[in-house]
């Protein structure tokens with residue numbers, strides 16, 4: 001048989017996700033886990049799925065979760081101590097999920113210490129229905145201050161679901177997209193799932209995150225691992241494992 005007939009495309013091996021960059025695992029700081037024991041259960045489940053590092057991201061939201069950098073880092077220390085006592089081997093770091101409101105805008109404007117991960121990645125979320133009036137201004141401000149804005153779960157915003165041009169415009173402005181793994185399973189809704197598929201098809205996913213608040217969410221990550229679109233997302237040049 002001729003050589004060229006025998007030659008096959010090399011099988012691409014896809015690296016499993018080892019680093020998660022979006023979760024709510026610091027007890028009682030937000031609507032995530034409410035005790036160290038609950039955090040432990042979730043972390044052990046992540047470990048079972050092959051994760052080596054969890055960058056957890058409590059909500060910072062002026063009218064609901066008044067978490068400061070100091071408060072988050074103090075709770076991180078406590079969780080690390082708890083895990084050490086339990087002899088659980090998992091790297092835990094903390095950043096934050098900043099809700100785009102006047103307060104976060106001012107924090108960036110006034111050079112307050114922000115919690116970031118990787119190369120100054122700043123995770124932020126917005127109102128689910130309408131594009132915030134100051135979104136483009138915020139992206140410009142954050143970028144000029146040296147941050148790389150990362151939009152949490154773009155597939156969940158109504159203002160992006162039916163307007164992928166707007167999504168593309170955000171990417172052109174330097175925004176990275178972090179998709180929630182559970183969106184791929186249809187957990188939130190059909191439209192969120194469809195939008196997630198479209199973003200994966202276009203290659204507009206830079207990071208995957210669990211957005212894990214409790215045990216059910218980490219089980220969804222496990223469920224998603226079996227799905228074609230999750231595997232397709234993994235084949236994109238994701239930044240997760242470089243962090």
Ligand SMILES: [Fe+2]
Pocket residue numbers: 022023024097152211
């Ligand atoms: Fe979140």
